[in-house]
Structures are given as structure tokens and as C-alpha cells.
Amino acid sequence: MNAYDIIIVGGGPGGSMAAKTAANLGLKTIFFERGRKPGEKNSSGCGLGPRLWKDFPSMMKELTPEKCPSMRAGSAARNYFVNKEGVVAGYIMNHPTESVSYEPAKSWITMNCYRSEFDPWIADFALEAGAELKTSTLITNLLKKDGKISGVVDEHNNKYEAPIVIGADGAVSMVAKQSGLRTKWALDQITVTPQYDFQASPERIDDIMGDEALAVWWSAIFPASYQVFFHDGFHQGLGNWLNKWDKNPLYYLNRVINLKYYQRLIRTLDAKPRELQSHLLPWLRYPYNTHTDGVILIGDAGGFPCPLEAEGIYPAIVTGKAAAETAAEAISADNFSKDFLSKYDILWKKTSVGEEFEAGEELYNIWKALPFSPQETMTWFVPMFMEVMGGIFDWSQPHAKRVRQIASQIKSYMPKALPFIMKYVFPLLAKIFEEDLDKMMDPQKLMSAIPKIMDLLPKKKKRRDET
Ligand SMILES: Cc1cc2nc3c(=O)[nH]c(=O)nc-3n(C[C@H](O)[C@H](O)[C@H](O)COP(=O)(O)OP(=O)(O)OC[C@H]3O[C@@H](n4cnc5c(N)ncnc54)[C@H](O)[C@@H]3O)c2cc1C
Structure with a gap:
């Protein structure tokens, strides 16, 4: 023995x-x-x-x-937003911000290996x-x-x-x-995560991706998908809890790979699929x-x-x-x-x-309800978010008129966005800032106040010569 x-x-x-x-x-x-x-x-x-x-x-x-x-370390992470037509409607790229407090977090977001x-x-x-x-x-x-x-x-x-x-x-x-x-594990405690491993030359990756080390693809047609860049290749994968899949997970992963934008990226990087893997990953509230x-x-x-x-x-x-x-x-x-x-x-x-x-419960809940609920939530979240982002660079109308158009469009998402904010965002904020949720928000008051605020937005601009 x-x-x-x-x-x-x-x-x-x-x-x-x-x-x-x-x-x-x-x-x-x-x-x-x-x-x-x-x-x-x-x-x-x-x-x-x-x-x-x-x-x-x-x-x-x-x-x-x-x-x-x-x-491979990178100082940039990209968030792509894919709409229900499968178009990359926009993206945001971020570097460590001024509030990041220590090295190496100031220099890079993730070290991949x-x-x-x-x-x-x-x-x-x-x-x-x-x-x-x-x-x-x-x-x-x-x-x-x-x-x-x-x-x-x-x-x-x-x-x-x-x-x-x-x-x-x-x-x-x-x-x-x-x-x-x-x-x-219970079905809502364990995820299955298929991923493709692609090979690409280090020179191409550095040349094309620069400082980018990571991307998250937020989407209305698949659960959020991650992309991680290594020295000579990258991963594209996505996961969800076992009780959230309505189809084979590979069906959704292939939706990422088949995006026109993604195919272009593969061609530009001259990337070759190396392996398809699938793993289990526990994901709990606590x-x-x-x-x-x-x-x-x-x-x-x-x-x-x-x-x-x-x-x-x-x-x-x-x-x-x-x-x-x-x-x-x-x-x-x-x-x-x-x-x-x-x-x-x-x-x-x-x-x-x-x-x-x-804040485990609140973090888990918001992730489950947002990026892991493409059909239910991301179908309104992506266009709403893009309305704000896209409007900034739109010169299809005089700018003030454009802002009113955007405000009115955002207002149309509120019947879905407001209950979401109250159910998932406020509890998370209350936990993070250690506030009493009941004091922070009275659902009745909020439900009646926010549409009123939205109503304050002018519906129609008076012409200059009318004033
Ligand atoms: C697709 C995917 C991507 C991920 N990406 C990231 C990421 O980017 N960053 C991150 O931080 N985390 C990531 N994770 C999570 C991360 O992989 C795990 O949380 C982490 O590996 C857990 O470490 P561990 O030592 O607990 O278990 P594991 O890494 O799973 O190690 C367990 C080990 O035990 C061995 N083993 C199992 N059973 C037995 C047995 N009966 N006898 C002998 N040996 C046994 C296994 O072979 C294995 O080597 C990812 C997970 C998945 C599935």
C-alpha cells in the first residue's frame, strides 16, 4: 500500500x-x-x-x-454586435481604462496560451x-x-x-x-461548449489583429461567442447551460463561422480549422x-x-x-x-x-438573460444599442432631427427594456453598491416615471420659421 x-x-x-x-x-x-x-x-x-x-x-x-x-497578450478586446439578419451591426473596441489600478492589468487584458x-x-x-x-x-x-x-x-x-x-x-x-x-449537476449548473481551433501564422495574426487578444460576439442569432487569439492560432467557441439549448450547439457555433464578416476574417487571416472540440464547464450562481x-x-x-x-x-x-x-x-x-x-x-x-x-446570483442571472438568450433578449438589445452607437455617425438628416429619431426609436424598445432593467440590472447594481433594492427603486414609480420622461422628448420639431 x-x-x-x-x-x-x-x-x-x-x-x-x-x-x-x-x-x-x-x-x-x-x-x-x-x-x-x-x-x-x-x-x-x-x-x-x-x-x-x-x-x-x-x-x-x-x-x-x-x-x-x-x-499572446493583448491590450485590446473587441465586442461585435450581430443583428437578427446575421449582419455585424457594429463593434466596440476597448483597452484597459484609466481606473485600472495595477500592472500588468494596465498593459494587457488577457494572456492567452x-x-x-x-x-x-x-x-x-x-x-x-x-x-x-x-x-x-x-x-x-x-x-x-x-x-x-x-x-x-x-x-x-x-x-x-x-x-x-x-x-x-x-x-x-x-x-x-x-x-x-x-x-x-443540475441542467442550469453545467454548460456544454463546442469550439473550433484555427491555425494561422503569427505574422498574419499580429499584422491584422494588432493588440487584440480577445473578442466577444454578442448576437441575436446565437448565444454570445468568444474568440481568443494565441501566438499561432485562435479559438471560436460558444456555450450555454444544458437546459437552454433548443438545437445541437454546433448549429449555433456554425452560425458564427458562416457570418459573412467571419468568413472574411478567416480569409484575411488565411486561417485553417485545426480541431473541433466540445467540453463541459460548470457555471453556478454559488x-x-x-x-x-x-x-x-x-x-x-x-x-x-x-x-x-x-x-x-x-x-x-x-x-x-x-x-x-x-x-x-x-x-x-x-x-x-x-x-x-x-x-x-x-x-x-x-x-x-x-x-x-x-454577487454570484445577480451576475449569473444577467448573463443568462442577456447574451445567453439570443432570441428573447438580444433581438431588441442589439438594435437598441446600435441605434445609440450608429446614430453618432449618421448624416442622413440634420443632426438634431436625427437625435429625435433615435430617441423615438429607443422609446419603442422600452416596453421590453424597462422590465429587463428592473429585473436584472437594478438587483445587480443594488448588490454591487450595497444598496437596499426596495429603496433604490420602487417598481410602480419607475414604471410610471420612465415613460413620462420619454414623453418629454419632443415628438416633432417646429420649423425655424414657425417659432
Ligand atoms: C471551452 C472552454 C474554454 C475555457 N476558457 C477559459 C479561459 O479562457 N480562461 C479561464 O480561466 N478558464 C477557461 N475555461 C474554464 C477552465 O478550463 C476551467 O475552469 C479550469 O480548467 C478548471 O481547472 P481545474 O484544475 O479545476 O480542472 P481541469 O482543468 O478540468 O483539470 C482536471 C484534470 O483532472 C483530470 N482528471 C479528471 N478526472 C480524473 C480522474 N478520475 N483521474 C485522474 N485524473 C482525472 C483531467 O484529465 C484534468 O487534467 C474554459 C473552459 C472550457 C470548457
Whole structure:
């Protein structure tokens, strides 16, 4: 029998961070990865947010192009708006703004890289700290002794013992199931995300995309689709909760690819499709059932991706660290009870991940109702938004007359926009600004006041010679 202080199932970013932390704390640590090497089984690429550099500076400064050749950072992100005719009706491009408070967030929005490079890179920190990694090893079960978790079993029936097991095994977590923490995700807690991986030359990408690293395609004909640029290629993907698909997700992804605008972009970049992938990604209002006797769940296994846009690597790394620190305390106290391990919840709630989930429900709800509801919401949102944006550059009429036309057109969207604002925007603002929602808005008053304000807009301009 192989005996350890701590066992970690999964060699993704969360598992590696947990293994690194545990080994640095002096624990005899092993982590298991079913792939031939970390990163083999994941989505092929990712964007990393600057918070990783802020919170883990000594580690992240070692992520260099020599170690991770696919790296590409960009200071610009683009938001495309596609109308129900499938036309890119406009776009907005943004760079970090003046209120952004630290480097490297001031310099770039996202650092993109392939998981086949990033995951082995982060696993190396765990190995250097003294953790043992077993690759090509599928853990199939939890070991139990006297009713308590006492280790894990692999597919060849090899047994490994430890008083505490960390489930870092991703969206379809065996550890979560076998420990009784979860049977399976509810349909509105898990998304399926197909994506195309395109190859393109680094020179073309740099020449044509410049500082752009990321784009979000907001649309009335498919759920919001993301585009991430790497050194020699890019991803185009989209996801939605399992209970939101009315057709095969690929049908909607192909709608993005078949946009005339998109086809032109592919031609300009001389991009070639390399792979079609599909992955599951948990997306929750709030993580729950994160630990029990002898078991802690981290990252995707625990449902930690961001409630707004499902960034999952940073939360996996943060919760991996918190779980290993809790495990070390449990070992010192020789107490592996659910009650003792609730220290884990206290720890992660104090982090930036915990802070994100303080408005988890409201962030989740607004994302679900807006970009992930193309037919219901984006069909009026895109033209309304474009009315404002497009009007600025329109000289089809005298400008003042044009402004009145736009105001009147915007007014026509209000029967749909106002209930949306009250249902999703005000609760989010109330949570963010810690205001009492009831005081912030009285729905009755608002419903009657806003149309009155709109009525103040002149319906018809008097001619100059009439005044
Ligand atoms: C298409 C897509 C795009 C994404 N893009 C981004 C992005 O740009 N930025 C971002 O921050 N997040 C992104 N995410 C989310 C991110 O990938 C995850 O949140 C993150 O990888 C979670 O890390 P983890 O360590 O918890 O789990 P994982 O990365 O899933 O790692 C789990 C590991 O455990 C292994 N494993 C599973 N079961 C077993 C077992 N029984 N035995 C042994 N090994 C096992 C797996 O092979 C895997 O390597 C994306 C997700 C998807 C699906």
C-alpha cells in the first residue's frame, strides 16, 4: 500500500496548485492525472486574467515565451454586435481604462496560451516542491475504511492511502460523486461548449489583429461567442447551460463561422480549422457542498468558475491553494471531519473568488438573460444599442432631427427594456453598491416615471420659421 499525507485527483491548474502548496507545507503529496501529461484532456487553450500575476507574482513571472511559446497578450478586446439578419451591426473596441489600478492589468487584458503548455508548466512547480505526479492514471474510486475516506483506487486496482483527498478532477468529478457531495449537476449548473481551433501564422495574426487578444460576439442569432487569439492560432467557441439549448450547439457555433464578416476574417487571416472540440464547464450562481469528511473539492469539481463569464483557471488555482492549506491544518490537528474542513469555506470566501460570488446570483442571472438568450433578449438589445452607437455617425438628416429619431426609436424598445432593467440590472447594481433594492427603486414609480420622461422628448420639431 502507498501511503501519503494528501492525495489530489486531477493534474489541471487547480490540482497542480494544491500539490505545490501541500508539498511546500511539508506534506507527503501525490497527484494523479489521467492524461499522458497535464493539459492533454482539456480545452486546448485559455485566456488568463491579470489577477493571477497580482496574486501569484513570483510564480507568474516565470511564465515566459520560452516555456509557453503559444503565449499572446493583448491590450485590446473587441465586442461585435450581430443583428437578427446575421449582419455585424457594429463593434466596440476597448483597452484597459484609466481606473485600472495595477500592472500588468494596465498593459494587457488577457494572456492567452495553450493548455498543453500551461498545465505542464504549473505542474512542474508541484514537482519542484517535492510532490509526486502519476500520469496516465485514471482514479476510479475512493477507498473507505470504517466508513471514512482513506484514499483512492486507480483503474488497475492499485490503492493509495491518505486521510484527505482533494477532488481537482474537473467538471465531471468522480471525487464529488463517490464522496456523496453531488450526484450530478443540475441542467442550469453545467454548460456544454463546442469550439473550433484555427491555425494561422503569427505574422498574419499580429499584422491584422494588432493588440487584440480577445473578442466577444454578442448576437441575436446565437448565444454570445468568444474568440481568443494565441501566438499561432485562435479559438471560436460558444456555450450555454444544458437546459437552454433548443438545437445541437454546433448549429449555433456554425452560425458564427458562416457570418459573412467571419468568413472574411478567416480569409484575411488565411486561417485553417485545426480541431473541433466540445467540453463541459460548470457555471453556478454559488458553489455549494464543497467539502465533507476527508474530502475537499476545488476548481471545476467544486463549481468555482466565475458566475459572470466562467473564467475558471484563476478560481481553480486560488481554491487549490486554500484546500491544501486547510488540509495541512487538518493533518496537524488530526481532524478530518466535515466540521473541521469547513475552514476551507472560510478561507476561499475571503479571497477574490469569494468576493466574485458575493454577487454570484445577480451576475449569473444577467448573463443568462442577456447574451445567453439570443432570441428573447438580444433581438431588441442589439438594435437598441446600435441605434445609440450608429446614430453618432449618421448624416442622413440634420443632426438634431436625427437625435429625435433615435430617441423615438429607443422609446419603442422600452416596453421590453424597462422590465429587463428592473429585473436584472437594478438587483445587480443594488448588490454591487450595497444598496437596499426596495429603496433604490420602487417598481410602480419607475414604471410610471420612465415613460413620462420619454414623453418629454419632443415628438416633432417646429420649423425655424414657425417659432
Ligand atoms: C471551452 C472552454 C474554454 C475555457 N476558457 C477559459 C479561459 O479562457 N480562461 C479561464 O480561466 N478558464 C477557461 N475555461 C474554464 C477552465 O478550463 C476551467 O475552469 C479550469 O480548467 C478548471 O481547472 P481545474 O484544475 O479545476 O480542472 P481541469 O482543468 O478540468 O483539470 C482536471 C484534470 O483532472 C483530470 N482528471 C479528471 N478526472 C480524473 C480522474 N478520475 N483521474 C485522474 N485524473 C482525472 C483531467 O484529465 C484534468 O487534467 C474554459 C473552459 C472550457 C470548457
